[in-house]
Amino acid sequence: MTPVERAQMAMILEVTAYPKPGNVDRCHDYEGTRLEHFLASAILARPALEKAAGCSGGIGEILREAVRLTTAHGGGNTHFGAFILLIPLLRGGDIPGAVRAVQDSTVEDAVSFYQAFSLTKVRMLPGDPLDVADPHALDLIRDRRMTLFDVMDHSKEHDMVAREWVNGFRLTRKAADQLHRAGCGRDGIVGTFLRLLSTEIDTFIVKEHGPLVAEEVKQRAAGILDGRGDLGAFDSECIARGINPGSTADIIIAAIYTALGEGWAWDCSRKE
Amino acid sequence: MTPVERAQMAMILEVTAYPKPGNVDRCHDYEGTRLEHFLASAILARPALEKAAGCSGGIGEILREAVRLTTAHGGGNTHFGAFILLIPLLRGGDIPGAVRAVQDSTVEDAVSFYQAFSLTKVRMLPGDPLDVADPHALDLIRDRRMTLFDVMDHSKEHDMVAREWVNGFRLTRKAADQLHRAGCGRDGIVGTFLRLLSTEIDTFIVKEHGPLVAEEVKQRAAGILDGRGDLGAFDSECIARGINPGSTADIIIAAIYTALGEGWAWDCSRKE
Numbered sequence: 001m002t003p004v005e006r007a008q009m010a011m012i013l014e015v016t017a018y019p020k021p022g023n024v025d026r027c028h029d030y031e032g033t034r035l036e037h038f039l040a041s042a043i044l045a046r047p048a049l050e051k052a053a054g055c056s057g058g059i060g061e062i063l064r065e066a067v068r069l070t071t072a073h074g075g076g077n078t079h080f081g082a083f084i085l086l087i088p089l090l091r092g093g094d095i096p097g098a099v100r101a102v103q104d105s106t107v108e109d110a111v112s113f114y115q116a117f118s119l120t121k122v123r124m125l126p127g128d129p130l131d132v133a134d135p136h137a138l139d140l141i142r143d144r145r146m147t148l149f150d151v152m153d154h155s156k157e158h159d160m161v162a163r164e165w166v167n168g169f170r171l172t173r174k175a176a177d178q179l180h181r182a183g184c185g186r187d188g189i190v191g192t193f194l195r196l197l198s199t200e201i202d203t204f205i206v207k208e209h210g211p212l213v214a215e216e217v218k219q220r221a222a223g224i225l226d227g228r229g230d231l232g233a234f235d236s237e238c239i240a241r242g243i244n245p246g247s248t249a250d251i252i253i254a255a256i257y258t259a260l261g262e263g264w265a266w267d268c269s270r271k272e
Numbered sequence: 273m274t275p276v277e278r279a280q281m282a283m284i285l286e287v288t289a290y291p292k293p294g295n296v297d298r299c300h301d302y303e304g305t306r307l308e309h310f311l312a313s314a315i316l317a318r319p320a321l322e323k324a325a326g327c328s329g330g331i332g333e334i335l336r337e338a339v340r341l342t343t344a345h346g347g348g349n350t351h352f353g354a355f356i357l358l359i360p361l362l363r364g365g366d367i368p369g370a371v372r373a374v375q376d377s378t379v380e381d382a383v384s385f386y387q388a389f390s391l392t393k394v395r396m397l398p399g400d401p402l403d404v405a406d407p408h409a410l411d412l413i414r415d416r417r418m419t420l421f422d423v424m425d426h427s428k429e430h431d432m433v434a435r436e437w438v439n440g441f442r443l444t445r446k447a448a449d450q451l452h453r454a455g456c457g458r459d460g461i462v463g464t465f466l467r468l469l470s471t472e473i474d475t476f477i478v479k480e481h482g483p484l485v486a487e488e489v490k491q492r493a494a495g496i497l498d499g500r501g502d503l504g505a506f507d508s509e510c511i512a513r514g515i516n517p518g519s520t521a522d523i524i525i526a527a528i529y530t531a532l533g534e535g536w537a538w539d540c541s542r543k544e
Contacts, residue, residue, distance in 0.1 A: 001316070005315055005316060005318075008315045009312060009315055012308070012311045012312070012315065013308060016307055016308060016311065026298055026299075026307065027298075027299070032541060034458075035288060035298065036284070036285060036288060036457075036458065036538065036539070037539070039284045039288065039311065040281060040284070040538070040539070042315070043277055043280045043281055043284065043314070043315075044273070044277060046277075046318075185308075186306075186308065266308065266312070267308070267309070267312070269304060
């Protein structure tokens, strides 16, 4: 499997794994964003993923291309956060390489990132002078000579995906290790997803529903792992309330990419 | 969308469409062959699909490569029949081009096809001197100077996929036309699948369960379209009995590929 195929497989395996509380999965769609949108995104992002695995093009520019390729469908943002992690991982090959790749990011990468951002409906923090919706944000980036790494550093408090850039892909590493422990295939992914959800506040939930709901989801996930509460019922409740741990899913995708490269078997019927 | 992406999308959209009587779909796996195997096959076949869309390599050799790339996982045969249709369609670009491509096939293509066949557990007709399990089949092919087109002509009576090669991709065309009528997205695919099942005997069911069961499936599908019988219950019954209209699925994949190239919208939220 090539690195690009590993990235595509990671996107496909994450979205089809189930039951995952609140997210689009094999058994759940959201009204505007369906399973097919996620699968199509994994197929259609390939040219950008190939560039990331090659030597040409900056990370920001490739990110913008990945978003452009995958918002051609009507399903809205599917893998923006995942691309923020996968593109440096592909550029660097593995986590240590990705850490070097993000440190090398430039002001131009930051500008392209903002252009990518504006193709999606994803928001940073309202009121933040660097919010993508702020018309002066790009001027500020250029004036301050902020690299994409600096932007992520700025966002790290409120965004667990941005935080991966500045802390050495800590949760990606942690979740990949957990995948190795949890074992092959779909059940390994679901177990790893739940464990990450039970130990980390999902910042996407914080943005959409506030910190109390995010804390509740974390506690409930921990409870299910302790044998208190039913995963299926929790999933249904999250779906009904529109609670979608999207950033956790992004990190799981990066973790599957990493673990596949380390020999983790996506297919239990044939260890790889 | 490039032709190769259309082929990959066709594979992904077909397998995730549901409910489809008896086949692996979004809600059903078979014991050894799961949704992930089909999705992985769509990702991992890409190098072979690229060759088919390019100018290099014979159809038989490319078919062998596609099967080799997609039997690396443990899920057994997933898309062998689909590749038999998609590879000429990619080589020719559309149905008229595919008709020319299959007529140009060679003895070497036939030999490669037999080698591909032997990588799968798919059987031709037991007792047929051209059965892949017959150790003399390859000698016979070479002695008689049979091209891959000739092999398909030999198999046409008992195999609806082979029949497509010699009748101008008749069912592929018919199902693509039906897709345009049935409309966008998942529901269009399910409707087209049922209609094809209701008018054509699935030869894969004949091989596995005999002609009576195949005829029963056809009648039941027709009944559901006429408002007699419930699709979900029929699906469950087929799954329980192991009745899997796999050849119909292969033709639907070829039809989706064709219809996508003619403007059919896989995504109802944004017509393409």
